[in-house]
Amino acid sequence: MSIVPQRMFYYWNHFPFEDCCRWLSYGNGYILSLREVSFGISDGMFFRNLSFNNALDFKLNARRINPERIDLGPVYNISPALAVIEQSKSLFKQSVTQREVVFDIDISDYEEVRTCCIGSNLCRKCWKYMAIACKVIDLALREDFGYCHILWTYSGGRGVHCWVCDEEARKLKPAEREAVGDYLQIIKSGAFNVKKVHFEKVPHPSVKRALQIIEPEFVKTCVEEQNILGTEEGMQIFLRMISSLCNSETVKEDLKEIFDTLETSGQRWKAFLDFFKKTNEWRTVFVAEELMIQYFYPRLDIGVTKVLNHLLKCPFSPHNKTQKICIPFDVEKVDDFDPTTAPNIPSLFAETQLEKAGETNLPALTKFREGVQVFQKFVSKLEKYKCYA
Numbered sequence: 239m240s241i242v243p244q245r246m247f248y249y250w251n252h253f254p255f256e257d258c259c260r261w262l263s264y265g266n267g268y269i270l271s272l273r274e275v276s277f278g279i280s281d282g283m284f285f286r287n288l289s290f291n292n293a294l295d296f297k298l299n300a301r302r303i304n305p306e307r308i309d310l311g312p313v314y315n316i317s318p319a320l321a322v323i324e325q326s327k328s329l330f331k332q333s334v335t336q337r338e339v340v341f342d343i344d345i346s347d348y349e350e351v352r353t354c355c356i357g358s359n360l361c362r363k364c365w366k367y368m369a370i371a372c373k374v375i376d377l378a379l380r381e382d383f384g385y386c387h388i389l390w391t392y393s394g395g396r397g398v399h400c401w402v403c404d405e406e407a408r409k410l411k412p413a414e415r416e417a418v419g420d421y422l423q424i425i426k427s428g429a430f431n432v433k434k435v436h437f438e439k440v441p442h443p444s445v446k447r448a449l450q451i452i453e454p455e456f457v458k459t460c461v462e463e464q465n466i467l468g469t470e471e472g473m474q475i476f477l478r479m480i481s482s483l484c485n486s487e488t489v490k491e492d493l494k495e496i497f498d499t500l501e502t503s504g505q506r507w508k509a510f511l512d513f514f515k516k517t518n519e520w521r522t523v524f525v526a527e528e529l530m531i532q533y534f535y536p537r538l539d540i541g542v543t544k545v546l547n548h549l550l551k552c553p554f555s556p557h558n559k560t561q562k563i564c565i566p567f568d569v570e571k572v573d574d575f576d577p578t579t580a581p582n583i584p585s586l587f588a589e590t591q592l593e594k595a596g597e598t599n600l601p602a603l604t605k606f607r608e609g610v611q612v613f614q615k616f617v618s619k620l621e622k623y624k625c626y627a
């Protein structure tokens with residue numbers, strides 16, 4: 239069966255419209271009706287500026303249009319549909335009144351530090367980078383900014399999304415969002431053969447906290463699994479970074495000489511640590527820490543955070559290429575999440591038939607329901623701690 243009727247089946251049987259609208263209402267249905275929703279249909283076309291008054295309205299339209307994907311924009315002062323009518327433009331000036339602070343972390347920004355995959359592939363090994371990013375960002379948002387209503391979703395494709403839904407966050411001005419984004423963006427995306435982090439004295443407390451998360455994982459994940467020092471190319475990237483961190487070409491040559499006598503990534507990493515233990519130069523005191531941050535610190539696509547009207551995939555939306563569901567997950571269990579077996583439209587369709595025939599313990603359905611539970615828990619907490627606008 240083609241994907242189109244299977245997706246229709248998903249909107250009839252699985253998509254949690256009521257829970258989504260409970261979230262987007264923030265206790266006030268009027269807010270929901272001012273939220274821009276976008277339906278992606280085939281060939282990259284979008285129906286933008288849609289809005290729905292309630293869950294039934296949302297549900298009926300999704301079932302009628304059967305979108306490939308659903309995205310969410312901000313909350314406007316007037317109905318998003320009104321704003322596109324030419325005549326109304328002179329009557330109303332459209333402006334954004336609320337938008338969750340959102341983060342988009344994409345595995346393609348880790349190209350220089352991952353060796354297991356390339357392009358849009360995201361395997362369990364790549365997921366370790368995502369897991370570290372989630373933990374570092376989540377903790378910073380809670381401890382440094384005091385936010386508590388944070389939703390994490392796997393996008394169904396190359397990465398994860400974070401929605402910060404506290405009222406204070408939703409009402410931040412663009413410049414304030416930029417400041418939050420800049421604070422969390424130590425590593426900019428793109429090639430990192432130039433110095434990006436350097437601790438002058440002691441690392442900033444938030445970097446120290448990130449290091450506490452990164453350090454225990456580093457050897458197992460980067461040195462061993464990703465084998466960063468196991469190949470000539472990997473060594474070159476590493477040495478370029480070291481010479482940039484220490485501002486010295488000699489260090490690079492000395493280390494290369496040592497590395498060439500060794501065989502494995504693990505041996506080379508150990509030799510690197512020993513090498514710097516012997517030097518007492520103040521500039522190199524934090525070199526190992528700086529390096530771990532360079533490899534592992536979250537790479538954020540900050541444009542998504544800064545811009546108020548940027549669309550972001552709605553939780554539970556299908557992914558238009560992989561057909562995987564954009565599924566919420568519990569950040570405390572992020573290490574156990576497996577993006578390669580995330581539920582998708584065909585598996586949910588097939589397993590629903592099997593369940594009707596009496597089968598139990600079906601993996602895609604189980605994972606989907608776990609995602610719904612995580613989401614419902616998040617919405618209930620929002621409702622309990624009335625942080626409504």
Ligand SMILES: [Zn+2]
Binds near residue numbers: 352354355359360361
């Ligand atoms: Zn991979």
